[in-house]
Amino acid sequence: MTDKTRINRVITRTGDKGDTGLADGSRVSKNHPRIIALGELDELNSMLGVLRTHRLEGDLDSLLGLLQQRLFDIGGELAIPGRVVIDDHDLVEVEAQADTLNAELPPLKEFVLPGGHAAAAWCHHCRTVARRVERQMVTLHSEDDDAVNPVSLALVNRLSDLLFIMARLINQRNEHPETLWKPKN
Template sequence: MSTDKHRISRVTTRTGDGGESGLADGSRHSKDAPVFAAMGDLDELNAALGVLRSHALPADLDAPLDEVQQRLFDLGAELAVPGMLRLTDGDPETLEHHVNALNDELPPLKEFVLPGGTPAAAWCHMARTIARRAERQLVHLHHTVPQNPASIAYLNRLSDLLFVLARALNLRHGHPETLWRNPHG
Protein backbone atom coordinates (compact mmCIF):
# COMPACT_ATOMS: atom_id res chain seq x y z
CA MET A 1 0.00 0.00 0.00
CA SER A 2 1.39 3.39 -1.02
CA THR A 3 1.77 6.13 1.58
CA ASP A 4 1.96 8.86 -1.05
CA LYS A 5 -0.59 11.59 -0.50
CA HIS A 6 -2.08 13.32 -3.50
CA ARG A 7 -3.00 16.95 -3.14
CA ILE A 8 -5.21 16.83 -6.24
CA SER A 9 -6.96 13.58 -6.96
CA ARG A 10 -9.71 14.92 -9.24
CA VAL A 11 -9.54 17.90 -11.54
CA THR A 12 -13.20 17.90 -12.60
CA THR A 13 -15.43 18.17 -9.53
CA ARG A 14 -18.48 20.03 -10.95
CA THR A 15 -18.74 21.95 -7.66
CA GLY A 16 -18.15 25.24 -9.49
CA ASP A 17 -20.76 24.76 -12.19
CA GLY A 18 -23.16 27.14 -10.40
CA GLY A 19 -20.72 30.06 -10.39
CA GLU A 20 -19.20 29.49 -6.97
CA SER A 21 -15.86 28.13 -5.89
CA GLY A 22 -14.34 27.15 -2.59
CA LEU A 23 -11.33 28.29 -0.64
CA ALA A 24 -9.12 25.81 1.18
CA ASP A 25 -10.88 26.65 4.46
CA GLY A 26 -14.12 25.23 2.99
CA SER A 27 -15.86 28.59 2.52
CA ARG A 28 -17.66 29.13 -0.80
CA HIS A 29 -17.77 32.39 -2.73
CA SER A 30 -18.90 33.69 -6.08
CA LYS A 31 -16.27 33.10 -8.75
CA ASP A 32 -16.12 36.86 -9.37
CA ALA A 33 -15.29 37.62 -5.71
CA PRO A 34 -12.19 39.79 -5.22
CA VAL A 35 -10.28 36.88 -3.66
CA PHE A 36 -10.69 34.82 -6.84
CA ALA A 37 -9.83 37.81 -9.03
CA ALA A 38 -6.58 38.17 -7.06
CA MET A 39 -5.88 34.44 -7.30
CA GLY A 40 -6.57 34.51 -11.04
CA ASP A 41 -4.16 37.39 -11.59
CA LEU A 42 -1.47 35.54 -9.62
CA ASP A 43 -2.07 32.44 -11.73
CA GLU A 44 -1.81 34.47 -14.95
CA LEU A 45 1.39 36.10 -13.69
CA ASN A 46 2.91 32.73 -12.83
CA ALA A 47 1.97 31.40 -16.29
CA ALA A 48 3.57 34.45 -17.94
CA LEU A 49 6.74 33.77 -15.94
CA GLY A 50 6.65 30.20 -17.19
CA VAL A 51 6.54 31.47 -20.78
CA LEU A 52 9.39 33.88 -20.01
CA ARG A 53 11.48 31.06 -18.55
CA SER A 54 10.89 28.95 -21.66
CA HIS A 55 13.20 31.37 -23.50
CA ALA A 56 16.31 29.63 -22.11
CA LEU A 57 17.45 32.47 -19.89
CA PRO A 58 20.99 32.60 -18.50
CA ALA A 59 21.16 30.70 -15.20
CA ASP A 60 21.82 33.84 -13.12
CA LEU A 61 18.62 35.40 -14.47
CA ASP A 62 16.51 32.24 -14.41
CA ALA A 63 17.23 31.18 -10.82
CA PRO A 64 15.50 34.19 -9.22
CA LEU A 65 12.45 33.56 -11.42
CA ASP A 66 12.25 29.97 -10.20
CA GLU A 67 12.14 31.31 -6.65
CA VAL A 68 9.54 33.92 -7.66
CA GLN A 69 7.25 31.23 -9.07
CA GLN A 70 7.51 29.35 -5.78
CA ARG A 71 6.68 32.48 -3.76
CA LEU A 72 3.68 33.24 -6.00
CA PHE A 73 2.28 29.83 -5.05
CA ASP A 74 2.86 30.77 -1.40
CA LEU A 75 1.00 34.02 -1.96
CA GLY A 76 -1.84 32.05 -3.54
CA ALA A 77 -1.90 29.83 -0.46
CA GLU A 78 -2.31 32.95 1.68
CA LEU A 79 -5.39 33.83 -0.35
CA ALA A 80 -6.79 30.29 -0.32
CA VAL A 81 -6.44 29.96 3.46
CA PRO A 82 -7.55 33.23 5.08
CA GLY A 83 -5.22 34.21 7.89
CA MET A 84 -2.30 32.12 6.64
CA LEU A 85 0.97 34.02 6.27
CA ARG A 86 3.66 32.54 4.05
CA LEU A 87 5.61 35.55 2.81
CA THR A 88 7.78 37.54 5.20
CA ASP A 89 9.47 40.93 5.03
CA GLY A 90 12.56 39.09 3.80
CA ASP A 91 10.85 38.09 0.55
CA PRO A 92 10.48 41.61 -0.92
CA GLU A 93 13.98 42.37 0.40
CA THR A 94 15.35 39.43 -1.59
CA LEU A 95 13.74 40.79 -4.75
CA GLU A 96 15.15 44.24 -4.01
CA HIS A 97 18.61 42.70 -3.74
CA HIS A 98 18.19 41.14 -7.20
CA VAL A 99 16.88 44.45 -8.59
CA ASN A 100 19.88 46.36 -7.24
CA ALA A 101 22.39 43.79 -8.49
CA LEU A 102 20.92 43.84 -12.01
CA ASN A 103 20.54 47.60 -12.04
CA ASP A 104 24.25 47.99 -11.24
CA GLU A 105 25.00 46.34 -14.63
CA LEU A 106 22.80 48.76 -16.56
CA PRO A 107 23.45 52.20 -17.97
CA PRO A 108 21.44 54.99 -16.32
CA LEU A 109 18.07 55.76 -17.83
CA LYS A 110 17.72 59.09 -19.59
CA GLU A 111 14.14 58.56 -20.72
CA PHE A 112 11.31 56.06 -20.36
CA VAL A 113 11.86 52.72 -22.09
CA LEU A 114 9.22 51.34 -24.44
CA PRO A 115 8.33 47.68 -23.80
CA GLY A 116 9.98 45.33 -26.26
CA GLY A 117 13.38 44.17 -27.40
CA THR A 118 14.29 40.52 -27.52
CA PRO A 119 11.42 38.03 -27.15
CA ALA A 120 12.46 37.28 -23.55
CA ALA A 121 12.70 40.98 -22.70
CA ALA A 122 9.28 41.59 -24.23
CA TRP A 123 7.88 38.78 -22.05
CA CYS A 124 9.47 40.45 -19.01
CA HIS A 125 7.49 43.57 -19.84
CA MET A 126 4.30 41.55 -20.32
CA ALA A 127 4.82 39.79 -16.98
CA ARG A 128 5.57 43.18 -15.38
CA THR A 129 2.19 44.55 -16.44
CA ILE A 130 0.45 41.43 -15.12
CA ALA A 131 2.35 41.82 -11.83
CA ARG A 132 1.08 45.40 -11.58
CA ARG A 133 -2.50 44.20 -12.15
CA ALA A 134 -2.09 41.44 -9.56
CA GLU A 135 -0.78 44.03 -7.11
CA ARG A 136 -3.77 46.32 -7.76
CA GLN A 137 -6.16 43.40 -7.26
CA LEU A 138 -4.47 42.38 -4.00
CA VAL A 139 -4.66 45.98 -2.74
CA HIS A 140 -8.35 46.07 -3.73
CA LEU A 141 -8.94 42.88 -1.73
CA HIS A 142 -6.93 44.37 1.17
CA HIS A 143 -9.48 47.19 1.48
CA THR A 144 -12.14 44.68 2.53
CA VAL A 145 -10.10 41.75 3.89
CA PRO A 146 -6.68 42.70 5.34
CA GLN A 147 -3.82 41.04 3.48
CA ASN A 148 -0.20 40.36 4.33
CA PRO A 149 1.72 43.64 3.79
CA ALA A 150 4.79 41.61 2.77
CA SER A 151 2.77 40.05 -0.06
CA ILE A 152 1.68 43.44 -1.38
CA ALA A 153 5.28 44.70 -1.19
CA TYR A 154 6.47 41.53 -2.92
CA LEU A 155 4.33 42.16 -6.00
CA ASN A 156 5.51 45.77 -6.09
CA ARG A 157 9.17 44.69 -6.04
CA LEU A 158 8.47 41.95 -8.57
CA SER A 159 7.38 44.45 -11.19
CA ASP A 160 10.62 46.36 -10.54
CA LEU A 161 12.62 43.15 -10.97
CA LEU A 162 10.90 42.36 -14.26
CA PHE A 163 11.62 45.86 -15.58
CA VAL A 164 15.36 45.69 -14.85
CA LEU A 165 15.46 42.08 -16.04
CA ALA A 166 14.06 43.18 -19.41
CA ARG A 167 16.74 45.86 -19.65
CA ALA A 168 19.48 43.39 -18.66
CA LEU A 169 18.34 40.84 -21.25
CA ASN A 170 18.35 43.45 -23.99
CA LEU A 171 21.81 44.68 -22.96
CA ARG A 172 23.28 41.16 -22.79
CA HIS A 173 21.91 40.37 -26.25
CA GLY A 174 23.13 43.64 -27.76
CA HIS A 175 19.59 44.82 -28.44
CA PRO A 176 19.29 48.59 -28.04
CA GLU A 177 16.48 49.88 -25.88
CA THR A 178 13.76 51.87 -27.56
CA LEU A 179 13.40 55.10 -25.63
CA TRP A 180 10.30 57.23 -25.55
CA ARG A 181 10.75 60.17 -27.87
CA ASN A 182 9.41 62.79 -25.51
CA PRO A 183 8.41 65.72 -27.71
CA HIS A 184 8.42 68.04 -24.70
CA GLY A 185 11.56 66.79 -23.06
Protein backbone atom coordinates in the same frame (compact mmCIF):
# COMPACT_ATOMS: atom_id res chain seq x y z
CA MET B 1 -17.04 6.83 -6.48
CA THR B 2 -14.38 6.11 -3.86
CA ASP B 3 -12.77 8.81 -1.74
CA LYS B 4 -9.46 8.19 -3.53
CA THR B 5 -11.09 8.74 -6.94
CA ARG B 6 -12.74 11.92 -5.71
CA ILE B 7 -9.40 13.30 -4.45
CA ASN B 8 -7.66 12.62 -7.77
CA ARG B 9 -10.39 14.11 -9.96
CA VAL B 10 -9.74 17.47 -11.58
CA ILE B 11 -13.36 17.91 -12.66
CA THR B 12 -15.38 18.21 -9.46
CA ARG B 13 -18.52 20.03 -10.68
CA THR B 14 -18.64 21.89 -7.35
CA GLY B 15 -18.26 25.28 -9.04
CA ASP B 16 -20.89 24.82 -11.71
CA LYS B 17 -23.20 27.38 -10.08
CA GLY B 18 -20.62 30.17 -9.93
CA ASP B 19 -18.97 29.69 -6.58
CA THR B 20 -15.70 28.07 -5.60
CA GLY B 21 -14.06 26.69 -2.51
CA LEU B 22 -11.17 28.25 -0.65
CA ALA B 23 -8.54 26.04 0.93
CA ASP B 24 -10.13 26.54 4.36
CA GLY B 25 -13.37 24.96 3.10
CA SER B 26 -15.38 28.17 2.79
CA ARG B 27 -17.09 29.02 -0.49
CA VAL B 28 -17.17 32.35 -2.28
CA SER B 29 -18.43 33.65 -5.61
CA LYS B 30 -16.05 33.21 -8.54
CA ASN B 31 -16.16 36.98 -9.02
CA HIS B 32 -15.12 37.70 -5.43
CA PRO B 33 -12.05 39.97 -5.31
CA ARG B 34 -10.08 37.17 -3.61
CA ILE B 35 -10.76 34.77 -6.48
CA ILE B 36 -9.99 37.44 -9.06
CA ALA B 37 -6.66 38.12 -7.29
CA LEU B 38 -5.90 34.39 -7.29
CA GLY B 39 -6.66 34.19 -11.01
CA GLU B 40 -4.47 37.21 -11.80
CA LEU B 41 -1.67 35.68 -9.72
CA ASP B 42 -2.02 32.38 -11.56
CA GLU B 43 -1.86 34.19 -14.91
CA LEU B 44 1.33 35.98 -13.86
CA ASN B 45 2.92 32.75 -12.69
CA SER B 46 2.03 31.07 -15.98
CA MET B 47 3.52 33.97 -17.89
CA LEU B 48 6.76 33.71 -15.93
CA GLY B 49 6.81 30.04 -16.94
CA VAL B 50 6.55 31.08 -20.59
CA LEU B 51 9.30 33.66 -20.07
CA ARG B 52 11.54 30.88 -18.74
CA THR B 53 11.18 29.01 -22.05
CA HIS B 54 13.22 31.77 -23.73
CA ARG B 55 16.54 30.15 -22.75
CA LEU B 56 17.57 32.83 -20.32
CA GLU B 57 20.95 32.90 -18.64
CA GLY B 58 21.15 30.77 -15.52
CA ASP B 59 20.99 33.61 -13.00
CA LEU B 60 17.79 35.01 -14.53
CA ASP B 61 16.16 31.60 -14.95
CA SER B 62 16.93 30.66 -11.34
CA LEU B 63 15.54 33.96 -10.11
CA LEU B 64 12.35 33.49 -12.12
CA GLY B 65 11.99 30.00 -10.67
CA LEU B 66 12.28 31.42 -7.16
CA LEU B 67 9.73 34.11 -7.99
CA GLN B 68 7.30 31.48 -9.25
CA GLN B 69 7.64 29.67 -5.91
CA ARG B 70 6.93 32.89 -3.97
CA LEU B 71 3.89 33.62 -6.15
CA PHE B 72 2.53 30.19 -5.25
CA ASP B 73 3.12 31.07 -1.59
CA ILE B 74 1.14 34.28 -2.04
CA GLY B 75 -1.60 32.25 -3.71
CA GLY B 76 -1.62 30.01 -0.65
CA GLU B 77 -2.05 33.04 1.55
CA LEU B 78 -4.99 34.22 -0.53
CA ALA B 79 -6.55 30.74 -0.63
CA ILE B 80 -6.47 30.40 3.16
CA PRO B 81 -7.76 33.59 4.79
CA GLY B 82 -5.49 34.64 7.64
CA ARG B 83 -2.51 32.59 6.46
CA VAL B 84 0.85 34.40 6.30
CA VAL B 85 3.84 32.84 4.54
CA ILE B 86 5.70 35.72 2.88
CA ASP B 87 7.86 37.67 5.31
CA ASP B 88 10.35 40.52 5.33
CA HIS B 89 13.17 38.14 4.38
CA ASP B 90 11.42 37.42 1.06
CA LEU B 91 10.99 41.13 0.40
CA VAL B 92 14.65 41.86 1.18
CA GLU B 93 15.71 39.03 -1.12
CA VAL B 94 13.72 40.40 -4.08
CA GLU B 95 15.05 43.92 -3.44
CA ALA B 96 18.62 42.63 -3.24
CA GLN B 97 18.21 40.73 -6.52
CA ALA B 98 16.84 43.87 -8.17
CA ASP B 99 19.77 45.93 -6.88
CA THR B 100 22.30 43.35 -8.07
CA LEU B 101 20.84 43.18 -11.57
CA ASN B 102 20.33 46.92 -11.82
CA ALA B 103 24.02 47.48 -11.00
CA GLU B 104 24.85 45.93 -14.40
CA LEU B 105 22.79 48.55 -16.23
CA PRO B 106 23.56 52.10 -17.27
CA PRO B 107 21.51 54.77 -15.49
CA LEU B 108 18.08 55.30 -16.96
CA LYS B 109 17.67 58.81 -18.39
CA GLU B 110 14.54 58.38 -20.51
CA PHE B 111 11.45 56.19 -20.50
CA VAL B 112 12.00 52.84 -22.21
CA LEU B 113 9.43 51.46 -24.61
CA PRO B 114 8.56 47.79 -24.07
CA GLY B 115 10.17 45.56 -26.67
CA GLY B 116 13.59 44.64 -27.91
CA HIS B 117 14.73 41.05 -27.60
CA ALA B 118 11.78 38.61 -27.53
CA ALA B 119 12.47 37.61 -23.92
CA ALA B 120 12.74 41.26 -22.87
CA ALA B 121 9.42 42.05 -24.54
CA TRP B 122 7.81 39.10 -22.74
CA CYS B 123 9.37 40.30 -19.49
CA HIS B 124 7.73 43.71 -20.01
CA HIS B 125 4.41 41.96 -20.54
CA CYS B 126 4.90 40.04 -17.29
CA ARG B 127 5.65 43.36 -15.59
CA THR B 128 2.31 44.83 -16.67
CA VAL B 129 0.45 41.76 -15.42
CA ALA B 130 2.31 42.04 -12.09
CA ARG B 131 0.93 45.57 -11.82
CA ARG B 132 -2.57 44.22 -12.49
CA VAL B 133 -2.08 41.60 -9.75
CA GLU B 134 -1.00 44.36 -7.40
CA ARG B 135 -4.09 46.46 -8.21
CA GLN B 136 -6.36 43.49 -7.56
CA MET B 137 -4.63 42.75 -4.27
CA VAL B 138 -5.15 46.41 -3.29
CA THR B 139 -8.84 46.07 -4.16
CA LEU B 140 -9.11 43.00 -1.94
CA HIS B 141 -7.18 44.73 0.85
CA SER B 142 -9.46 47.79 0.66
CA GLU B 143 -12.48 45.55 1.29
CA ASP B 144 -10.85 43.69 4.18
CA ASP B 145 -7.68 44.91 5.90
CA ASP B 146 -6.76 41.36 6.93
CA ALA B 147 -7.34 39.77 3.50
CA VAL B 148 -3.86 40.50 2.14
CA ASN B 149 -0.49 40.15 3.81
CA PRO B 150 1.03 43.65 3.46
CA VAL B 151 4.47 42.12 2.84
CA SER B 152 3.04 40.06 -0.03
CA LEU B 153 1.53 43.20 -1.52
CA ALA B 154 4.93 44.92 -1.26
CA LEU B 155 6.63 41.91 -2.84
CA VAL B 156 4.33 42.02 -5.88
CA ASN B 157 5.08 45.75 -6.17
CA ARG B 158 8.84 45.00 -6.11
CA LEU B 159 8.33 42.17 -8.59
CA SER B 160 7.11 44.53 -11.29
CA ASP B 161 10.18 46.71 -10.72
CA LEU B 162 12.41 43.65 -10.87
CA LEU B 163 10.80 42.54 -14.14
CA PHE B 164 11.48 45.97 -15.63
CA ILE B 165 15.13 45.68 -14.62
CA MET B 166 15.28 42.16 -16.03
CA ALA B 167 13.83 43.32 -19.36
CA ARG B 168 16.50 45.99 -19.63
CA LEU B 169 19.21 43.51 -18.67
CA ILE B 170 18.03 40.91 -21.18
CA ASN B 171 18.24 43.53 -23.91
CA GLN B 172 21.70 44.57 -22.79
CA ARG B 173 23.04 41.03 -22.52
CA ASN B 174 21.70 40.26 -25.99
CA GLU B 175 23.18 43.47 -27.39
CA HIS B 176 19.76 44.76 -28.34
CA PRO B 177 19.53 48.53 -27.92
CA GLU B 178 16.66 49.85 -25.88
CA THR B 179 14.05 51.93 -27.66
CA LEU B 180 13.63 55.18 -25.79
CA TRP B 181 10.44 57.18 -25.74
CA LYS B 182 10.58 60.25 -27.95
CA PRO B 183 7.89 62.67 -26.79
CA LYS B 184 5.90 64.29 -29.59
CA ASN B 185 6.62 67.79 -28.37
